[in-house]
Amino acid sequence: MSIEDFVKAALAEDVGRGDLFEKTVQKTPYTANIISKQDGVFAGAAYGRALLELFGIGYEFFVDDGESIKKGDRLLSVSGFNTDILKIERTLLNMLQHASGIATKGALFCKLANGKAAVLDTRKTRPMLRIFEKYAARCGGVKNHRFGLDDTLMLKDTHLKSILDLEGYLTNAKKALPFTAKIEIECEDVESAKTAMGLGFDIVMCDNMDVASVKSVVAHKKMYNYSTLIECSGNIDESNIAEYASSGVDAISIGSIIHQAVWLDFSMKGV
16 A cells, blocks of 8 residues: 555545534634654654645655654654544544554664664554555664565465475475575474574574574574575563674564554644
8 A cells, every 4th residue: 555545545534424523613823833742753754745745745854764852852843734644633643653662672673672683563564554664674774674475485384384494395496486585493492593593594583592503593503604695583671672682683673663652742732
């Protein structure tokens, strides 16, 4: 879904059969500002612009996606007709607040990782909001993991239960998939990770392993000069991401960047 189609659908959900306020007043010139009521990282400008331009509402953003904001900052000013601005007010705020909450949480994880490993999001997104939420994560400095099942082939523990011959499966999968498609496997212990590297998987995910185990996997990769990328995931939060990032892994995937992000508090004020 394009950004324009997305904002149209979001607005239609709120307007329903018609804005009742619009039926009771005359159109008059109106100006308003959107103010941040807390610190964080801003996101959502691309979607905000698309919504405002649908109605020809004039606007000026005072911050760009990915920029830090402080409590009291003016984020955006809008000018147009009262009926148009008040019709889109909640949809606009919802998008900016939601996106900024994700960007803020993502930026915190990236700061704590300190550039030692890429911080990735996951497919743990709200239905129909994946593109929007992954866009917001990028605004916070996060790199996107796969967007769907048609992206990288990833074998989780549930998949592995149905595979009797892993080596044979991998050989056939490489023949069946496009040349550019990567194959990732989820490993729950050091020995399975070593086996996966030896078989030639492109990415090995260390799932719910402690830091010592992850370091053993990284050491094995270096010992045999494998080209396999090492990712870790599971029970990684603000308290331990720095330690995992220092273990030598290439990437850390964290679902909570999206599914546990809290919206930032913004408000629109007429002037």
